[in-house]
Amino acid sequence: MRIRRQHLTQGLGSLRAWIRGTEPGLVVLGAVVGIASGAVAASMSGIAQGLHTLLFGPEVTHGLSALRDIDPDLALLMPAAGGLLLGLINLGLARWHPRVPVDPIEANALHGGRMALQDGAVVAGQNLVSNGFGASVGLEAGYTQVAGAVASRTGILFGLRRGDLRVLVGCGAAGAIAAAFDAPLTGAFYAFELVIGTYTIASLAPVITSAVVATLVARLVHGQTYVVQPGGVASPGWDGYALALLLALMAALAAIALMRGVSLVEAVLKRVVRPSWLRPAAGGLAVGLLALLSPGVLSAGHGALHLAFNTEGTARAALLLLLLKALASAISLGAGFRGGLFFASLLLGALLGKVVAAAINLAGLGLVDPLLLAVVGMSAFGTAVIGAPLAMTFLALETTGNFQVAGAVLIAVVVTGLAVRRLFGYSFATWRFHLRGEGIRSAHDVGWLRELTVGRMMRRDLRTIAADTRISAFRRDFPLGSAERVIALDEAGRYAGIVLVAEAHAAPDETEPLATILHHREAALLPAMNAKEAMAAFDAAEAEAMAVIDGVESRRVLGLLTATFVLRRYGEELDKRRQEEVGLA
Structure with missing residues (x-):
């Protein structure tokens, strides 16, 4: 056994x-x-x-x-x-x-x-x-x-x-x-x-x-998963590509308004409904009122999207559902319901495409395939909210099986993505991170930089001396070659500056006391700083080495860190990440 x-x-x-x-x-x-x-x-x-x-x-x-x-x-x-x-x-x-x-x-x-x-x-x-x-x-x-x-x-x-x-x-x-x-x-x-x-x-x-x-x-x-099946979509001509560009810009603006709307609803509810646990109930009541006007606002919208692709509805009904669904989604997320805008963005984009097609047909500017613009709008709006243009292009390709439609979609998602980045700067996910105070805009690995902190890189085997020590005594205790830098402390044991051993030995004999040759008295690092922040501090102080203290008030010395070592460690970690990205790690 x-x-x-x-x-x-x-x-x-x-x-x-x-x-x-x-x-x-x-x-x-x-x-x-x-x-x-x-x-x-x-x-x-x-x-x-x-x-x-x-x-x-x-x-x-x-x-x-x-x-x-x-x-x-x-x-x-x-x-x-x-x-x-x-x-x-x-x-x-x-x-x-x-x-x-x-x-x-x-x-x-x-x-x-x-x-x-x-x-x-x-x-x-x-x-x-x-x-x-x-x-x-x-x-x-x-x-x-x-x-x-x-x-x-x-x-x-x-x-x-x-x-x-x-x-x-x-x-x-x-x-x-x-x-x-x-x-x-x-x-x-x-x-x-x-x-x-x-x-x-x-x-x-x-x-x-x-x-x-x-x-x-x-x-x-x-037996089968949910599939977006718009059916037979006509291949676009030159006019189709032009309308795809127009629809892309409209989708970008509408998506930005939707994302802003979520934050606005959240701010309003925080003022109106003080207890946070009651806000979802208040938001749910508002969604219920909208559902009385159109049940299509309920849940993710799978059934509504299926109807939008497979039935002929009036432009008025599509416009009404577009507005109500956008409002219901903003209220739901702003009130604290857990979920996302992935499927809602697809439904809103499809409805926007049908509304634009109906408006063009009613204006007598030519006949436009509503289904084509619905597919383009779905992908463009999804790109604006989710931030994944290629994923939205493949969604159109896998659901229609039409490569020419995918070409028009690709043009639309590129324009939409560019417009959102220039006018807003965020997808919905990164916008929520921004509101929480996180400075990330994508999943690129920046966590390693946060982990590369001063506290992890600093040397702890430092040597110290009282700041009121005479230079003659310092020379006796620290002969040339014994150390490069020594940390000076005041009478309370707090950081007072850095002494360069070579400079102390080169000073005139009458230079007294040691405090007269201290460097970087006010400049110091904190252990929580990352490598990027540490290098900015080195540049600001024009220093090659700095002391690490536990806090601005207490100023108790924890260690010493040099700019050279920070640059070397940063380079090593950056090289590791690059190797991982290309599969060489």
């Missing part, structure tokens, strides 16, 4: 070493994560659909937002009830799980791909309550949170390096989005653009594997 256990341990150790040390090993983990991601997306989708049926009635077959005759009492009260439940859940979390969950983008940008399974459970629960009770939010945030957390814990279990762990978190996000839309390429490039932050040959195989496997798992569970 003991020998068998030893063989098992050795076998597991060999498997772990193979996975950590080879590219095929990472692909195998990508497949495992893909299985988990597909199961997560299918399970959460099924639970949400079950909640819709339970709360709103058995008529919810093709999506809550596709209902035409909804009970007014249910439409009005269910989102408010869900908001109240969510508020109570948040009260409990504030007491027993107070930390803010780290999503995959933030994890890869700041934490080297480390995520907690508890955060995934929290976000998934909040997301299901929000969506299940009809708030105007999608489930994609929950999908990617749980899948990313599972991927992160799997990578940590196998001891993956920082770069590989970030790729595996991307595999989780890719699998989740691919399973949600039955679109492997969309999921993969969502991961490359938003979660990993770059595309490399080394990361291609595991991410694609995860996306494909997750899609197959979701099909196996559901």
Whole structure:
């Protein structure tokens, strides 16, 4: 029995070493994560659909937002009830799980791909309550949170390096989005653009594997996953490309207004509804009032998007739903419902495209295919909000199967992305980070820079002397060659400056006391500074070395750091990150 256990341990150790040390090993983990991601997306989708049926009635077959005759009492009260439940859940979390969950983008940008399974459970629960009770939010945030957390814990279990762990978190996000839309390429490039932050040959195989496997798992569970199927879209001519450019600019402006609107609603509710746990209920009541005008504002909007693509509606109805859905989404997120704008942005873009097409046709400027502009608008609006132009292009390609349509979409998403960056500077995810005070704009790994702190780099074996010591005594205690720099302390033991040993020996004999030749009396480093901040301090003080103190008030000396060493460590870490990006680590 003991020998068998030893063989098992050795076998597991060999498997772990193979996975950590080879590219095929990472692909195998990508497949495992893909299985988990597909199961997560299918399970959460099924639970949400079950909640819709339970709360709103058995008529919810093709999506809550596709209902035409909804009970007014249910439409009005269910989102408010869900908001109240969510508020109570948040009260409990504030007491027993107070930390803010780290999503995959933030994890890869700041934490080297480390995520907690508890955060995934929290976000998934909040997301299901929000969506299940009809708030105007999608489930994609929950999908990617749980899948990313599972991927992160799997990578940590196998001891993956920082770069590989970030790729595996991307595999989780890719699998989740691919399973949600039955679109492997969309999921993969969502991961490359938003979660990993770059595309490399080394990361291609595991991410694609995860996306494909997750899609197959979701099909196996559901029979089929939700698919955006606009049907036969006409190939665009020159006029189609011109209208795609116009629609791209309109989508950019509308998306910026929507993102600003979320922040505005949040600010207004903070003033009007003081208790934070009541804000989701207040927001839910407002969404319910909008649902009385059009049930299409409820939930993510799957049914409404299906109707927009497959039925001929009036321009007035499309415009009304466009305005109400945008308002409902802003209210839901501003009130604190958990979810995202991924699917809402697709629906809003499709509606915007149909409204523009109807306006052009009514103005007598020519006949325009509403379905073409709906697909272009869907991808352009999604790019503006989500910030993943290639993912949105592949979504159009995988749902229409028309390469010429994908060409018009590609032009539109490029223009939309450029306009949003110039006029606003953020996607919705990075805008939320900005509001929280985080300075990240993508998933590019900047966490290593934050970890490269003065406290970790400084030397602690420093030598000190009292600032009132005479130079003659200093020369006796510190002969030439014994040290390069000595830290001077005042009578209270606080930092007073730096003495250069060579300068002390070169000073005239009558120069007394030591305090007359001290350098950088006021300039010092703090242990929490990162390498970039430290170099800025070196430049400002024009110093080659600086003391590290514990605080501005106490000024107790902790160590010494040189600019040369900071530059060397920064260069080493930067080289590591570059090697990881190209798969050479």
